Amino acid sequence: MAGEIPDLEAQVRTGTGKGAARQARRDGMVPGIVFGGDADPLPINIPFNKLLTMLRKGRFKATLFNMKVEGHDDVRVICRDVQRHVVKDLPTHVDFMRLKRTTKINLYINVEVEGEELSPGLKKGGVLTLVRPEVELVVTAADIPESITVDVSELEIGDSATIANVKLPAGAKPVIDRDFVIAQVSAPSGLASQDDEDEDEDVAADEVPTSEMGDAEASED
Numbered sequence: 001m002a003g004e005i006p007d008l009e010a011q012v013r014t015g016t017g018k019g020a021a022r023q024a025r026r027d028g029m030v031p032g033i034v035f036g037g038d039a040d041p042l043p044i045n046i047p048f049n050k051l052l053t054m055l056r057k058g059r060f061k062a063t064l065f066n067m068k069v070e071g072h073d074d075v076r077v078i079c080r081d082v083q084r085h086v087v088k089d090l091p092t093h094v095d096f097m098r099l100k101r102t103t104k105i106n107l108y109i110n111v112e113v114e115g116e117e118l119s120p121g122l123k124k125g126g127v128l129t130l131v132r133p134e135v136e137l138v139v140t141a142a143d144i145p146e147s148i149t150v151d152v153s154e155l156e157i158g159d160s161a162t163i164a165n166v167k168l169p170a171g172a173k174p175v176i177d178r179d180f181v182i183a184q185v186s187a188p189s190g191l192a193s194q195d196d197e198d199e200d201e202d203v204a205a206d207e208v209p210t211s212e213m214g215d216a217e218a219s220e221d
Helices: 017-026 048-057 189-206 210-220
Strands: 007-012 029-035 042-047 064-069 075-084 091-098 104-114 127-130 134-140 147-151 160-162 181-186
Touching (some): 007 029, 017 029, 029 048, 042 048, 048 091, 104 127, 104 181
Parallel strands (some): 007 064, 029 091
Antiparallel strands (some): 007 042, 064 075, 104 134, 127 181, 160 181
């Protein structure tokens, strides 16, 4: 299941509107809003440098945070939008949504692979391709998996493991409503090219005109 939920510290933003937002940016903060749940929207400020660092790590909009604001109870939130400067591409405003433990949300979950050392296809020199290094799932806020695992221990060359082969956490389901490939084992490039050449030779032999075959046989006589 999910690891420890990271804290995200913010400050209450006094005042609303463009004037207060501009002042926050001059003070080295990024204005934002926390909405949803059973509480009123809460204007906040987040230190610019801390927010930029988190954004550059990636997966910011797919991470559940424990937001800590002085004078308010901690609350679980997820980012729903980051507005950026049209030229500098730096954050200018950020929106967070409060989540209850039972709230259903869409998140991209990392895929881990197990059984590589047992795969007969890999033992024969096959190449493993992780087609989807992450999968979008519908999960509950209280039970967000840190990752899902795909088992490739029985894959031969040419075989694939699909989402149907993955044991998902309770309450989680894929956003895509059909089976799809997660990982596959393919032939090494050298073997694949040799197979193609053999097929070409077979086709070439089959395409020799009958009349020419007859002429060749006659000349041998």
